[in-house]
Amino acid sequence: MCLIAFAWNTHPRWRLVLAGNRDEFHGRPTAPLARWPDTAMAAGRDLEAGGTWLGVNDDGRCTVVTNVRDPRDPQVGRSRGLLAVDYLTGPDQAPAHASRLRADAAHYRPFNLLTFDAREGIYLGNRPEARLQTITPGVHGLSNADFNTPWPKTRALMQRLQHWLEVDADNLEPLFAALADERQAPDEALPDTGIGLERERWLSSAFIRGERYGTRSSTLVLIDHRGAGRIVERRFGPHGRPDGQTELRFGIAD
Incomplete structure (x- = not known):
């Protein structure tokens, strides 16, 4: 998962609204969103490492994970997708899960992890060291850098989510349209993550179109205040x- 905007405890109907794109190599085997057997969770599945990038469970918890773009990092360690499975299938709420994980975070590949329960949202990152932060009410964004780093595509998706909350917090098509945006950022607004200008341009759009690599899925999560x-x-x-x-x-049936 490489681009996320979410609204946390800022809408009268929705506790959490999350919109995200997963960018990945098209050759990496993946199972579609489904309920996982013998669990209370629903998520897509990475068939190579066994984890997931985004999921929910029946007690109203949600989690999403991204990688960290840094070509200098060797990208070794445990699969970050297992973090999401651990949270959604385990007994801990978000604060306890993050506190437990913090001591072991360095043993995973570079990650940004968001966890939400009925009361709190937590951000945990492990580069350059483990960092834990409670999420405040409002609209936030995350891509392949630190939490709320203002990359152009992150800011744009946050703005479109904020507009959706104010105008029509029910019709999902405007959010899917925001995730499908292929406009690239101007060069002067691009981050410098060490991958070269041409690749920075290509990766600066919300939706990435490519033969070998690109946006594999766009996902929306909406959770009301009952869960x-x-x-x-x-x-x-x-x-x-x-x-x-x-x-x-x-969660609870209507």
């Missing part, structure tokens, strides 16, 4: 080819 919600995943193949949609309900 009931829905998760919707749209999937894409090489060159952005549509590859199906799944929607699931979870």
Whole structure:
């Protein structure tokens, strides 16, 4: 998962609204969003390492993880996707889970992890060292840098989410349109993460279209203040080819 905007405890209906794109190599085997057998969680599945990038469970918890873009980092350690599974299938709420994980965070590949429960949202990152932060009410963003780093595509998605909350916090199509935005940022606004200008340009759009690498899925999560919600995943193949949609309900029934 490489681009996220979310609204936390800032809307009268929704405790959490989260919009995110997962960017990955198209050749990496992946299972679509589904309920996992013998668990209370729903998520896509990375069939290579066994984890997930974003998921929810029936008690209204949600988690999402991104990598950290730094070509100088060797990217070794345990799979960060296992962090999401550990949270959604374990007994700990977000603060306890993050506190327990903090001591072991350095043993995972570079990650940003967001965890949400009925009361609190927590950010935990492990580069350059473990950092834990309680999330304040409001609209926030995350990509492949530190929490709330103002990359152009992160700011743009946050702005469109804020507008959606103010105008029509029900119709999902404007949020999917924001995730499908292929406009690239001007050169003067691009970050310098050590990958070169041409690649910075390509990765600066919300939706990345490519033959070998690109946006694999766009996902929306909406959880109300009782813990009931829905998760919707749209999937894409090489060159952005549509590859199906799944929607699931979870938590307390309406």
